[in-house]
Amino acid sequence: MDSNSAPALDPTHGNVPRTTTRRPGERRLQILQTLAQMLEEPRGERITTAALAKRLDVSEAALYRHFASKAQMFEGLIEFIEETVFGLINQINSSEENGIAQARRIIAMLLDFAQTNRGMTRVLVGDALVVEDERLQERMNQMMDRLEASFRQSLKLGVAQTHLSEGDDISARANCIMAFVMGRWARFAKSGFRKEPLEYFDAQVLLLLA
Numbered sequence: 001m002d003s004n005s006a007p008a009l010d011p012t013h014g015n016v017p018r019t020t021t022r023r024p025g026e027r028r029l030q031i032l033q034t035l036a037q038m039l040e041e042p043r044g045e046r047i048t049t050a051a052l053a054k055r056l057d058v059s060e061a062a063l064y065r066h067f068a069s070k071a072q073m074f075e076g077l078i079e080f081i082e083e084t085v086f087g088l089i090n091q092i093n094s095s096e097e098n099g100i101a102q103a104r105r106i107i108a109m110l111l112d113f114a115q116t117n118r119g120m121t122r123v124l125v126g127d128a129l130v131v132e133d134e135r136l137q138e139r140m141n142q143m144m145d146r147l148e149a150s151f152r153q154s155l156k157l158g159v160a161q162t163h164l165s166e167g168d169d170i171s172a173r174a175n176c177i178m179a180f181v182m183g184r185w186a187r188f189a190k191s192g193f194r195k196e197p198l199e200y201f202d203a204q205v206l207l208l209l210a
Contacts, residue, residue, distance in 0.1 A: 007084060007116070028066045031056065032076050039119030039128050040193070046131055071133040077123055078139055085113060085143075089150055099157030100209055103177065106150060107205055110181050111197040118193045125186045148178040177208050 034055050038047050049070050053060045067073045092105045114121040122128040129136045151174035159168060184197040 028076070031063060031066060031073060032080070035073055036077060036117070036119035039122045047128075069133075071136060074123070074129065074132055074136050075139075077120065078136065078143075081113075081117075081120055081123065082143060085110065086146070088113075093154070099154045099159075099161055102154040102157065103151055104205055104209060106154065107177060107181060107208070108198070108201065110147070111184055111201065114185050114188055114197045118188075121185050121189045121193075121197075125182065125189050127189055144178065144182070147181075148174050151177050173208075180204070180208060 031052070035047065035052060038052065038055065047070075049060050049063055052070075052073075053063055056063075063073075067076070088109050089106055092109065093102055096102045096105060114124065119128075124140070126137055126140060129140065152170055155168075155170045155174055159170065187195050188197045
């Protein structure tokens with residue numbers, strides 16, 4: 001598989017040693033790391049600020065010194081997802097001239113991102129956002145639209161390079177690819193992270209990009 005490596009939000013999670021002085025943003029990052037860790041737990045229960053504070057061994061008031069609300073904590077995770085994913089897409093598009101190869105590498109990267117960041121997968125599929133502020137799901141919906149647009153761009157390049165037929169419905173194919181990616185994410189999350197998103201990747205991507 002030729003995907004770009006997807007970084008994780010620190011798999012050590014909340015195990016940051018206590019010190020008398022902290023670098024700016026260190027506690028904020030620790031809160032996000034711990035939230036991501038809690039999202040990985042297979043029971044998938046709603047995360048409360050009380051439970052998060054207990055895991056960090058701090059007061060809830062301490063959390064609110066860094067985030068105005070729990071929704072803002074989830075926004076921090078979404079920002080990490082967006083910056084990472086679209087940064088990697090830009091790298092792929094800059095280094096790969098073949099449109100179909102671009103699409104293949106983007107698919108692989110998105111699946112690898114989920115596999116590397118299990119808790120984030122529950123954000124990607126919306127499971128973690130069901131009872132949270134509705135603007136969070138709206139933001140994720142916008143991200144899915146941007147990803148689908150990225151696939152359209154790569155597929156259009158593929159047509160220009162004659163790797164696809166001029167009669168190929170680019171929008172339909174891009175939508176199908178996006179549905180495949182989201183389906184793999186959902187299966188991974190619903191299986192308690194047992195069904196890896198990259199399972200059967202090589203065979204399935206051939207069907208998507210044939």
